[in-house]
Amino acid sequence: MDVSFIAVQLLSGLTMATLLFLVASGLTLIFGVGNVFNFAHGSFYMLGAYLAYQTVSAWHGNFWVAALVAAIGAGILGMMAEFLFLRRIYGRAEEGGFQILLTYSFILVIDDLVKMIWGTEYKSLLRPAGFQGSITAAGVTMPTYNLAIIGIGLLIAVLAWWILARTRPGRVARATALDREMLGAMGVNVPRTMTLVFGIATALGGFAGALAAPLRSVTPGAGIEVIIDSLIVVVIGGMGHFWGAWLGALLLGEVNSFAVAIVPEWASVVSYVVMVLCLIFKPEGLFAPRQVRKA
Amino acid sequence: MLKLRSGVIVLLVLCTLVLAPLAVMAQEKVIKIGAMYPMTGRAGLYGLDSVDAAEMAIAEINGKGGVAGYKLELINTDSKAKPDYSVMVAKRYIEQDKVHFLFGVVSSAVGLAVTEVSKQSKKIFIGTDHASTQLTADKFQPYYFRVSNNTxxxxxxxxxxxxxxxxxxxxxxxxxxxxxxxxxxxxxxxxxxxxxxxxxxxxxxxxxxxxxxxxxxxxxxxxxxxxxxxxxxxxxxxxxxxxxxxxxxxxxxxxxxxxxxxxxxxxxxxxxxxxxxxxxxxxxxxRHHNNWPETAANKEYVKKFFTRTGRYPTYAAEGAYAGILAIAQAVEKVGNPTDTEALVKALEGMKIKLPEDPDDFTSYIDPATHQIVQVxxxxxxxxxxxxxxxxxxxxxxxxxxxxxxxxxxxxxxxxx
Incomplete structure (x- = not known):
């Protein structure tokens, strides 16, 4: 295995990791702030892919505009789902069970909705203009669109970190995770914060779907495929930890990429092995802070 | 006046009640086909194409008066591409709906499960779109027939x-x-x-x-x-x-x-x-191409499917289409859809002219393996x-x- 091949596999892993992160970040955000495990997060990813397809193919929009439309559309639908349904089950005795049932039903509803609007045929999007080729340097070939995805992913990670850590809305969001009642007593509109966070998280999912659409096939059921890997990322990174999601995605993407090259017959179980090891040795997540946070 | 009118209504209602069962009885005899195609998820397009093509074949045959005095009727239940669920559906088809044929399935895993039901209940299973060779080799059983190529x-x-x-x-x-x-x-x-x-x-x-x-x-x-x-x-x-x-x-x-x-x-x-x-x-x-062979029959088939659905067919469609033709031909020969053993005999070695056949070849079912033989x-x-x-x-x-x-x-x- 020579150096340029190692570089190629590293970059392959990075592309996969970035898309994983974009999906997982929304999942972990909702969990961290709202303590909700949104099973249907992958469906917002799928919806984003379809909205991007609609904008580009039917309305002849620019791809980057389409990605924005996808994010906004998925965000609005996410806020509606939170406001109309999820809000009703917060604080119930069996909230966990209700969450799974409710968000699972979202998967079925959104899947059928997509089928009714766009049909069952595979849809496909072209890579945006200017990002259709590849560049080669030092024997390493890399498609420009993959590079763009990696760049955008980093940008979003930094932006999200800055908002969460350095701005007032970010502090409110983090405080919501710690103590909702106290926050409410201090005059913060907690329900509105929850809706907003849910909207931002699903918008991230929709955006990821739009970015992935030119590389993957847009089809009903596409949400299920990403949710499992994203869940693994969230578990490895520590449920609810934003940076954890990024590092978890990176770890999973690279481990996968090299497993494919070195032990191809075992490649598909490697992600699960990583998760199991993580659950045994550091169940709070590899990248979670030392002390366990109390909700 | 009012009384009279209500009297007429009562009479009409009574008439309908009495005559309704007669109307049902007067209906034609039917060949019931119990299909199990996935309508959701990734394989949903295959299921949709299969059902549309089967309905198309049925409309053609029924339009010409059916076969041996029978009309064909297809019922489909979403298999969800799950073997255990499909087995349940197949059993319900046999026990409650009294179907004459089991039909379809996209996934080989479902096919392998349903062929066991077919074997136990001696009910013919026409496989239209699952390619695992095992079904016509290791797992062969006399009531299974496949009308599309295997891998x-x-x-x-x-x-x-x-x-x-x-x-x-x-x-x-x-x-x-x-x-x-x-x-x-x-x-x-x-x-x-x-x-x-x-x-x-x-x-x-x-x-x-x-x-x-x-x-x-x-x-x-x-x-x-x-x-x-x-x-x-x-x-x-x-x-x-x-x-x-x-x-x-x-x-x-x-x-x-x-x-x-x-x-x-x-x-x-x-x-x-x-x-x-x-x-x-x-x-x-x-297993089927929209632009090969360039025969009149294939062009006609693709055109009809497009007119009916507004899209061009995937290969799944032709498998289902072939399945209906095979059933019709078998019932035509036997004269009824209930004599299973005679139907098996009729299907063995049957020649079926299909859209995918070039002019100099006709698909046939290999009597030894029940696998259709095609170019x-x-x-x-x-x-x-x-x-x-x-x-x-x-x-x-x-x-x-x-x-x-x-x-x-x-x-x-x-x-x-």
Missing amino acids: FQSMAAGALYLKELAQTKPWSTIAYVGPDYAYGHDQWNELKFNLDRFGVKYKIVGEYWPKLFAPDYTAFITSIIKDKPDILISGLWGGDSVAFIKQATPYGLFEKVLFCSPDAGGNYEVMSATGAELPLGLVLSA QAIGVTVANDQFPPAKRMLGNWKVYKAEDLLPPKDFSEKKK
Whole structure:
């Protein structure tokens, strides 16, 4: 295995990791702030892919505009789902069970909705203009669109970190995770914060779907495929930890990429092995802070 | 006045009540076909195409007065592509709905489960769109019939193509990428089996097993490029094929290797989803092609399907269409849909003229294995926009004789 091949596999892993992160970040955000495990997060990813397809193919929009439309559309639908349904089950005795049932039903509803609007045929999007080729340097070939995805992913990670850590809305969001009642007593509109966070998280999912659409096939059921890997990322990174999601995605993407090259017959179980090891040795997540946070 | 009117109404209601059962009894006799196609998820398009094509065949036959005094009737229940659920549906069909035939299924896993029900209850199961060779080999049972090609036939055709290729454009190394379940593994085993059988020399330089429905193939692609195979065989299907091709194009994979996907790579859905992005020169095939053979019957079939649904059919459609024709022909011969043993006899060796048959060949069901025997054509992607939204279709056909593609007697998937 020579150096340029190692570089190629590293970059392959990075592309996969970035898309994983974009999906997982929304999942972990909702969990961290709202303590909700949104099973249907992958469906917002799928919806984003379809909205991007609609904008580009039917309305002849620019791809980057389409990605924005996808994010906004998925965000609005996410806020509606939170406001109309999820809000009703917060604080119930069996909230966990209700969450799974409710968000699972979202998967079925959104899947059928997509089928009714766009049909069952595979849809496909072209890579945006200017990002259709590849560049080669030092024997390493890399498609420009993959590079763009990696760049955008980093940008979003930094932006999200800055908002969460350095701005007032970010502090409110983090405080919501710690103590909702106290926050409410201090005059913060907690329900509105929850809706907003849910909207931002699903918008991230929709955006990821739009970015992935030119590389993957847009089809009903596409949400299920990403949710499992994203869940693994969230578990490895520590449920609810934003940076954890990024590092978890990176770890999973690279481990996968090299497993494919070195032990191809075992490649598909490697992600699960990583998760199991993580659950045994550091169940709070590899990248979670030392002390366990109390909700 | 009011009384009179209400009296009339009461009389009318009574009449309907009394006459309604008579009307039902006066209805024609029906051949009930219990279909189990997935209508949701990734395989939903195959299910939808199959049901539409079966309904189309039924409308044609019933329009001409049915068969032997019977009308055909199809009921479909979403199989959800789940074996245990489909078994439940099949049992309900037999016990409650009293169907005469079990029909369909896209997934081989479902097919293998339903064939057990068919065997136990001695109810004929017409397989239209699942390719695992096991159903007509290791798991053969007398009440199962398949009316579309299995993977062995596709892989035999693929091996013959590669054999011919070696004479004009010598190649020596080969790699494989296919989904990590029975369908993917069977294809690779059968291709190697056939290359050996036809005396082709080759060296394997890579074998890759992505998960079914994996969204990301980048790491596989870069690893395959490192292996430098002359030929890359793909056992991927549907959206997985689409994603693989889209991700591999900017890496220049298709300039470096000859991409060959003889079972499902040439299915119309791949062409319609990728449009002008589909590279030229890929070697693909499928169990039915919209533009081959160029016979009146095939053109007519494709046109009728398009008029009915507004889209061009995938190969799943022709399998279901063939299944209905086979049932109609069998009932015509026997005279009723209830004498199962006679129907089995009628299906064994039956000749059915199908849209995919060239003029000089008629598909027939092999009495020994209950597998339909068909010609297979392998083509290369060329520019062609006659079947929008596809911008590429297959051309430069190579046609393989049906008898050359059959597995040897006592072939077993497990032995290799």
